[in-house]
Amino acid sequence: MTVRVVVAESVVHGAGLVLPPEGTGPAESWFDHRARLGRGYKYLPPACQYLLAAARTALEDSGPEADPLAAAPELRGAVVGTNSAVAALHAAVDETVRREGAAALSPMSVPYFAVNLVAGRLSTEHLLKGFNLTVTSPRVAGVEALHLAALELAAGRAAVTLAGAAEAPDPRAADAEPEAGAALFVLRPGGGPVPAGGRVLRTVLRFVPPPALAAAEGRRLARDSVRQALDALRAGGPAPDEVELLADPSPVGDAVADALRSWCADRAPVSTRWSGARAGALAPVVRLAARPLAAGTGSRLVVTASRAGNIALATAHTPEHTD
Structure with a gap:
């Protein structure tokens, strides 16, 4: 499907x-408003x-x-x-x-x-x-x-x-x-000029019903859904040279990890990282905002998954020619 x-x-x-x-x-104080x-x-x-x-x-x-x-x-x-x-x-x-x-x-x-x-x-x-x-x-x-x-x-x-x-x-x-x-x-x-130091963001959202993962067919559909999203992101930009998955320990996280591993194995990105999700939605955005990628060298791919079935995929890419 x-x-x-x-x-x-x-x-x-x-x-x-x-x-x-x-x-x-x-519990430590670190921000002076x-x-x-x-x-x-x-x-x-x-x-x-x-x-x-x-x-x-x-x-x-x-x-x-x-x-x-x-x-x-x-x-x-x-x-x-x-x-x-x-x-x-x-x-x-x-x-x-x-x-x-x-x-x-x-x-x-x-x-x-x-x-x-x-x-x-x-x-x-x-x-x-x-x-x-x-x-x-x-x-x-x-x-x-x-x-x-x-x-x-x-x-x-x-x-x-x-x-x-x-x-x-x-x-x-x-x-x-x-x-x-x-x-x-x-x-x-999107499609407009990218300033010096700027980047292009591309995102996809998916959802996997956790109960569906109890059956082999549900796991196959989940894998296909994630791979389709990854292919769609890849179609509009360079291959990722940095890949990170942030997922909590759950059947959904495991299913996304399996799909991402097989997809990465076919494309051999420079580096992969598998991290536990933190108690919030901040870390993936921080990863996308991290140090600027060198122009034209590829993109950073960040994938996030929750046990509730929510999945988000995003790439950040600094084009070779910027205005």
């Missing part, structure tokens, strides 16, 4: 990363502070000659992926209501009972009036945000979009390593 594969493409004009220093524990943002941001949830700081870095990275905010406000959009941006705040709200009642809740934190207000604050900060989306699919929400942003740009709903992921440690993350920080891209429509 062949299922239609939708590849979304966009051009990165700027990128911003806000991440804790290597070795920082989840006054130094990074100034006054007036104290009561925002940490993930919202990270996101706003990443946006400032991404906009600065895009350069004054191609100011993303020169576009009319109604042609600016935002798409943010998260799994746990306000998980700790929600846990604190639950505990306060249980112990002291709703009257004890802080009016500064109550509005963030709705996770979409994190991205909403980003839109308010930069007058992003075209559209504002928050996606929360397990593990893949960050890449899904890039995918949806590219589709909206291609449809003409915006001239520029800020898209990426933001997370704060989830108190219910169990044995998964918690995430904190934000990664954000300034995106323009």
Whole structure:
């Protein structure tokens, strides 16, 4: 069975990363909101502070000659992926209501009972009036945000979009390593000029029903679905020279790993890496925002899979000829 594969493409004009220093524990303080943002941001949830700081870095990275905010406000959009941006705040709200009642809740934190207000604050900060989306699919929400942003740009709903992921440690993350920080891209429509230091992003989303993997036929269909997505990404760009899979231990993760191994064996990429998924959707976007690839040398392929059946595939490629 062949299922239609939708590849979304966009051009990165700027990128911003806000991440804790290597070795920082989840309970350690590492972000100074006054130094990074100034006054007036104290009561925002940490993930919202990270996101706003990443946006400032991404906009600065895009350069004054191609100011993303020169576009009319109604042609600016935002798409943010998260799994746990306000998980700790929600846990604190639950505990306060249980112990002291709703009257004890802080009016500064109550509005963030709705996770979409994190991205909403980003839109308010930069007058992003075209559209504002928050996606929360397990593990893949960050890449899904890039995918949806590219589709909206291609449809003409915006001239520029800020898209990426933001997370704060989830108190219910169990044995998964918690995430904190934000990664954000300034995106323009695919097919346009790629600035110096920019790159082309291409993304595909898939879904595998976990119960289907109990049967051989279901595993075959899952493998074929992933390989079709990989072939579609490869058809529009160079072969990957860096490949990474981030998947939690699950039948879905195993099925995606098997499909990716067999696909890579046929194409011999330079390096492959298999990593456990962290407790959030930030890591895949961070991987795509990592050091720029040398022009024309290939692309970085990042694949993410969750036990719930969500799968996201993305490539980042720096073309040989940039404007």
